[in-house]
Structure formats: C-alpha cells, structure tokens
Amino acid sequence: MKLSHAIRFTLFAFVIAAAALGATLTHTASPVSAFPPPPETRYVDDNYAGSNGAACVAYATNYNHCYATITAAINDSDAAAGDTIWVDDGTYNEQVFINKPLTIVSFHGPTLTKITQNNSSYVVHVEADPVTFGGPGTVIGGGGFTVTQSGTGAAFDVNGSDVDGPSLTIQNNVFEGTDSLYGVNVNPPIVGGHATISGNTFKKSATAVVYSFQIIVNFDSADQGAPAQLAAAQVVGRQVVHDRAGLVVRRHVDGVAIDEGWTAGIVTG
Numbered sequence: 001m002k003l004s005h006a007i008r009f010t011l012f013a014f015v016i017a018a019a020a021l022g023a024t025l026t027h028t029a030s031p032v033s034a035f036p037p038p039p040e041t042r043y044v045d046d047n048y049a050g051s052n053g054a055a056c057v058a059y060a061t062n063y064n065h066c067y068a069t070i071t072a073a074i075n076d077s078d079a080a081a082g083d084t085i086w087v088d089d090g091t092y093n094e095q096v097f098i099n100k101p102l103t104i105v106s107f108h109g110p111t112l113t114k115i116t117q118n119n120s121s122y123v124v125h126v127e128a129d130p131v132t133f134g135g136p137g138t139v140i141g142g143g144g145f146t147v148t149q150s151g152t153g154a155a156f157d158v159n160g161s162d163v164d165g166p167s168l169t170i171q172n173n174v175f176e177g178t179d180s181l182y183g184v185n186v187n188p189p190i191v192g193g194h195a196t197i198s199g200n201t202f203k204k205s206a207t208a209v210v211y212s213f214q215i216i217v218n219f220d221s222a223d224q225g226a227p228a229q230l231a232a233a234q235v236v237g238r239q240v241v242h243d244r245a246g247l248v249v250r251r252h253v254d255g256v257a258i259d260e261g262w263t264a265g266i267v268t269g
Contacts, residue, residue, distance in 0.1 A: 039082035040065060042073045046090035070096050070104065070115070086142070087113055096124045098131055105135035105142030110174040110201075113143070118150035122157035122185075129162060132169040134200075144173035148205050154182035155213070160190040168195040176205040177212035184217045 048068040067073040071094050073085045081101040089112040096115060098104070106113035117123040124133065124147055133156075135142025149155040155175040158168065168190070175183045183202045186195065197217060204212045 039080070039084065040078075042067065042076070042079065042083055042085045043088070044068070044070050044073050044085060044092075045088040046092060069094050074098060074100060074102065084142075087145070089113055091116060093117070095119070095122065098124065098126045098133070099128050101128050101130050103132040103135075103142075105132070106145055107143065109143030109172070110146040114146040114148060116148040116150065117153075119153050120151055121153045123147050123149050123153075123155050125157045125159070126168065127159045127162045130167045130169075131163075132167075132171070134169075134171045134173045136172065144171060144200070146174040146176060148176040148178075149180045149213075150178045150205060150207065152179075152181055154185040155180065156184045157182070158184070158186040158190075158195070159188065160186045160195075161188045163190045163195060169198070170200065171196070171198045172200065174201045174203065175213070176203055176208075178205045178208045179210050180213050182215050182218050183213040185215070186218065 042065045044067050046068060048066055065073075065076075065078075067076070070085065070087060070092055073079065074097070079085075079100060079102070083100075084103040084105065087104065087106045089106075089108055091114045093116050095117050115123055126133070134144030137143060147155045155177060156170060156173075170184060177183060184197055184200075202212055202216050
C-alpha cells in the first residue's frame with residue numbers, strides 16, 4: 001500500500017517531534033555554578049520608607065537593595081563578600097556590627113553622615129576581612145563618617161583575630177568621644193592580616209567634659225604574649241588629634257609604622 005505524500009510528511013514530522021521530546025525528557029541539567037555572585041552595590045538612606053520611590057537616594061538603581069539603616073544593609077541575607085554599601089546623608093543612631101567583607105562609604109563625607117551611640121561597648125565593630133570603612137574622597141570616591149561615642153566605650157572596635165586576610169582600612173573618618181575609652185581599639189591583635197588607619201580625625205564631642213578618648217588608637221597585644229604581632233599594622237596619613245596625646249600603643253609595638261601628623265609620640269606600656 002502506497003502512502004500519499006501528505007501522510008508520509010505527517011508521519012515524518014511526528015517522528016521528529018517524538019525524537020525531540022525524548023531528548024528533552026532524558027536531558028541532564030547542567031550543574032549550577034558554585035562561584036559566588038558578583039559584588040553588588042547597596043544604598044542606605046535614613047528617610048527610606050521601605051518601598052520604591054523618591055524616599056530612597058537618587059543614586060539607587062535597584063530599590064531591592066535600598067535600606068533605612070546600615071545594619072539592615074549588612075544583615076540582608078543577600079549581602080555578600082565584596083559588596084559596597086553607600087550611605088546617604090543623615091544621622092544613624094545604631095550600633096554597626098560588620099561581620100562580612102564589605103566596603104562601607106558615605107556619599108558626602110563625615111560632616112553630613114554620622115553614626116552615633118551612647119554605650120559602654122562600641123559604635124562600630126568589625127569581625128571580618130577585608131573591610132574598608134570610609135573612602136578616599138566624597139561623592140565619586142566615597143567619603144568617611146563621623147562616629148560619635150557619647151558613652152564610655154569605643155568609637156571603633158576591631159576583633160583583630162578575625163583580620164587575617166588582605167586588609168582592614170579605616171580612613172578619612174571623624175571619631176568623636178565624650179570622655180570615652182578608645183577612639184580605635186584593636187584587640188585581640190591582628191596576627192596574619194594588614195590594617196591601615198589613615199587620614200582620620202579624633203576630637204571631643206559637643207558634650208565632652210575633659211577629653212575625647214583616654215586612648216586614641218590602641219593595638220593591645222599584651223594578652224597574647226607575642227612581641228611581633230603588630231608588624232602589619234600601620235597608622236598613617238596626617239591623623240589629627242585635637243585634645244589628647246597622640247597614638248597610644250599597649251605593648252609589643254614592633255614594626256608599627258607611625259607616619260606624619262601626630263601631635264605626640266608613642267606611649268607604650
């Protein structure tokens with residue numbers, strides 16, 4: 001029996017379709033890439049109300065990455081190593097705990113961007129590496145912050161045992177103290193990493209009675225008992241101290257580079 005041309009064409013098309021369907025059903029999906037996602041930019045605006053719109057900073061292009069606090073930006077489950085958090089003008093009354101490798105900068109520098117607390121612990125605390133807090137400039141380069149401690153604690157506190165990778169950079173910020181203990185406190189010491197504290201200003205807050213901080217910058221490794229723990233720590237770049245002796249290092253100062261701009265020398269012990 002001879003099949004008509006139309007019937008033969010229909011059967012041929014059916015065979016092709018069946019073969020394609022079989023290939024689809026038996027296809028094994030490619031494995032999902034294990035590489036981490038590329039770094040993203042996140043935006044913080046203290047006026048942000050939690051919905052798309054003008055309340056978020058004008059610079060934001062992705063409103064899913066806009067937050068009202070710095071803490072919310074850090075704690076977002078999507079925030080990953082290498083992300084940059086840009087902070088718009090405002091006063092942020094929050095305790096900032098940095099536990100991810102991030103860069104945190106302000107749009108317009110410390111005059112317009114402030115983080116404040118009144119406690120006996122810290123305003124900003126770092127337990128990650130690498131971390132950059134404060135930028136080299138304003139707007140394009142990113143600026144620093146005014147970090148005000150109105151209590152007895154530290155303005156900026158670092159768990160040095162967690163800084164074991166490329167670097168920790170603290171630059172171009174203003175640290176205000178109110179008869180507080182530490183401007184920048186690094187303890188336990190940094191062992192395998194590198195820290196740079198550059199271009200910051202330490203000063204009294206408006207309500208300080210006697211001084212800003214008892215200790216401006218503290219690298220305290222006395223409890224570790226190893227004399228060369230600070231070889232990778234640098235304090236550089238015209239730090240300005242308004243009302244207290246300059247750098248104070250608690251023991252084991254081997255290899256610490258002290259650059260220009262301090263009003264007094266190193267005090268050890």
